[in-house]
Amino acid sequence: MARLRSDFWVSAYLRRCGVEGIEAALRRRGAAEAGAIFVKVDRLDGTASLYGPAPQLFLDDSGERLFVPVLQDVTPLDVEERVQRELRFDSDLWLVEVDDRDGRHFLDLAPDI
Template sequence: MQRLRSDIWCAAFVRRHNDLGRMCVIARRGDPVAGQIWVEIDHLNGTSSLYVPAPSATSDGLDRVFQRRYGEVEPLTIRERIAREVEFDPDLWVIALDLRNGDPGLEVVEG
């Protein structure tokens, strides 16, 4: 199965959350075709979580599968991690989502 382009996936993800009344934006644009997508969630209580692509061996044929890299940590920890990754991979996409609780709308596997 061919993977959906990163720009289209990100646009759909942002639109879906905004339609639900959540604040969701593309914080960083990467390669439109094959850039990795990271999702930063602000829990609106002073903590954030970060979801990154899961290893391809765990995808079970799904288009995009994520794993939680950081769960409810200080936002600076996540910003520093994203900055390090951008130095390594400038094609990275970052989506920022404000979500106090509930489903982030991602296929998540335990990592």
């Protein structure tokens, strides 16, 4: 099964967050077809987490996007610095920011290695 385009996935993700009553915004638009998607979750208490694409070894034929925690429970500034490093590596990435005190993200996480 083919994987959903990044622009469609981000649009659906933003809608899902809105339905759940969670503030989410697109901070950076990447490549429409296949840009890597990163999600910053700000807990609004001085901590944040960053989720990014799972390594290729976790991908299967389902076409589902899987994520892994890149940073967890760090300062929002730490997340911003990491995003800047990722941008130097991949200028076509997408960045979605979610504000939720409970840290909810609704992402499918890859299993631990």
